[in-house]
Amino acid sequence: MNIAVIGLGYVGTVSAACFARDGHRVIGVDINRSKLELLEEGKCPII
Numbered sequence: 677m678n679i680a681v682i683g684l685g686y687v688g689t690v691s692a693a694c695f696a697r698d699g700h701r702v703i704g705v706d707i708n709r710s711k712l713e714l715l716e717e718g719k720c721p722i723i
Contacts, residue, residue, distance in 0.1 A: 677701070684711050686722050 677700045681692040684706040696702045706712055711721040 679703070680705060682706075684708075684715065684721060689715070689720070689722055 679692075679695050679700050679702050681688045681695070681702060681704045684692065684704045688704065688706070689711075692702045692704045704712070704715065714721040
């Protein structure tokens, strides 16, 4: 299943990770570019 997660704060990041873990294709969207860059580097943006 393809899933889009809008907002990659506390809830969105964890939800996206859980969906991806379960085998879904996930696209995350956020207005904060630094969060996206951290995720692309494999780092957690909520700590």
